[in-house]
Amino acid sequence: MTTSRQAPQQRWMTTQPVPDFIPHGVTPPCREEDPELFFSPGERYSNEVRAICHRCPLESKCAQWAITSGEQWGLWGGLDPAQRNALRRQMELAS
Numbered sequence: 280m281t282t283s284r285q286a287p288q289q290r291w292m293t294t295q296p297v298p299d300f301i302p303h304g305v306t307p308p309c310r311e312e313d314p315e316l317f318f319s320p321g322e323r324y325s326n327e328v329r330a331i332c333h334r335c336p337l338e339s340k341c342a343q344w345a346i347t348s349g350e351q352w353g354l355w356g357g358l359d360p361a362q363r364n365a366l367r368r369q370m371e372l373a374s
């Protein structure tokens with residue numbers, strides 16, 4: 280489980296490993312934006328920010344990664360933590 284409060288692009292720019300859903304040489308749209316857009320202390324994200332993820336070719340892989348890795352912070356694949364937790368519970372109930 281990941282416990283860092285860094286947004287995807289903040290994490291990417293640090294020495295931490297790049298999440299493996301991001302292929303080498305690919306620059307996701309969030310990389311071009313203010314990292315704080317993807318990390319809100321109140322975990323509230325505007326439709327405009329979510330739309331950045333919806334335009335991203337990695338959206339589904341990003342969301343899947345965040346759900347399965349237990350990421351608790353930030354917007355990943357257009358999903359906030361509450362949405363990911365709900366999907367995680369549904370997946371657990373279905374298994």
Ligand code: SF4
Nearest residue numbers: 307309332335341356
């Ligand atoms: S889906 Fe969003 S957070 Fe994930 S890589 Fe794409 S733009 Fe970044």
